[in-house]
Amino acid sequence: MEGELNVSYFILDRHVEHHRFRYLYFTVVLTVYVLILCSNCTVVYLICKQPDLHEPMCVFIAALLLNSVVFSTNIYPKLLLDFLSDTQVISHKACLLRFFLFYTSGNSEFLLLAAMAYDRYVSICRPLHYPSIMRRSTVSVLVASTWFVPACQVVATTATISSQSLCSFRLRGIFCNSSVYSLLCVTSRVSVFGVFTLLNSVVLSVIFIVFTYTRILLICYCSSADVRRKAAHTCLPHLLVLINLFFLVTYDVVTVRVNPDLPKTAFLIMTLELVSYNPLSNPLIYGLKMKEIQKNLKKLFCAHENS
Structure with a gap:
């Protein structure tokens, strides 16, 4: 029975001064999580509700912010429970599920940014063809692909990890990411899948985004100041x-x-900073920088104040 317990559970050993600062940790992380949920869900709700925000770029933004909610919900509730618990443990199956969600949502964000870069390229460099290229069906396929492709890739890595023998049960982290590799007796097969996913979803997306924005900047450089300002x-x-x-x-x-x-x-x-920054900054960046969303946010808050 004790052997089964050891095999089934991992110890999360990167918590610091847990018994001394548990309530401080809990309060700070809960505040961050509530801010993430409120800010991201507000912008997503606004985009879904307002018909004038149903254009492709806003759909991609809504998908990106929804992805941030999934990413954060995979991490923060478990962290909050760990702060209030005497021991920080997680079952093998739960760890693999969180590993899957962590990298699926993380890789999806890169693909969503690549889709947004493509949308900007068509909008700025081929404006006359924009309605025919960025149709609703095209946008739906792009959004679905940004979630489906990473899920298929990461599930292969997750399945490989689940089939490997474990030589350790002490996880060097506060949640399940690729630190689970260090628990395996043999990591060669898992590393191959991990490198493939990293190259396919992350590196190729970054190369595409850099290439696309370079093309946009080169084209805008030869255009008017108004076009350059819009592109920036x-x-x-x-x-x-x-x-x-x-x-x-x-x-x-x-x-x-x-x-x-x-x-x-x-x-x-x-x-904690790295898993908080993007989910917190994304709604601020898109809510404050995108004029259409900013305008509708002001209307939403003004309507609540008047009521």
Whole structure:
């Protein structure tokens, strides 16, 4: 029975001063999670409700923010429970599920940014063909693909991990990411799937986005100042989100595969910052930078104040 318990559960060993600061941790993380849910869901609700926001770019933004909600919900509720628990453990199956959701939603964000880059390219560089290219059916296929393709890739990695023998049950982290690789006796097959997914969903998406925005900038450079201003206004938010995601992926790769001996406090702070920044900043970037959404947000809050 004890052997089954050891095989079934992992210990999350990167919590710091848990018994001393558990209520502080809980309050801070709960506040962040509530802010993430409220800000992202407000913009998604606004886009769904307002017919004038049903254009392709706003649909992609709604999908991106919904993806942030899934990403955060996969992490924060478990963290909150761990802060109030005497021991921080997670079952093998639950860990694999959270691993799957973590990388599926993370890779989906890169593909959604690639779809947004393509939309901006067609809008700015081929405006006369925009209605015929970015039809509703095309947008639906793109959004569905940004979730379906990563899910198919990550499920292969997850299935491979589940079939491997475990040589350790102490997870070097506060949630289940690729740190589960360190628990396996043999990681070669899992590493192959992980590298393939990283190249296919992340590296190719980044190359496509950089190429697309380079083309946009080159075309706009020869255009009027008004066109250059419009391009900068619409492309800058996507580039900011891409840079944030790049740092998140770099941190995940470095801390897990290179496995530096970071102090637990530094590890905890950096991890919480990196999994909080994008879900918190995305609704602010798109809610404040996109004029159409900003205008409807003002109407929404003014209507509530008047009522």
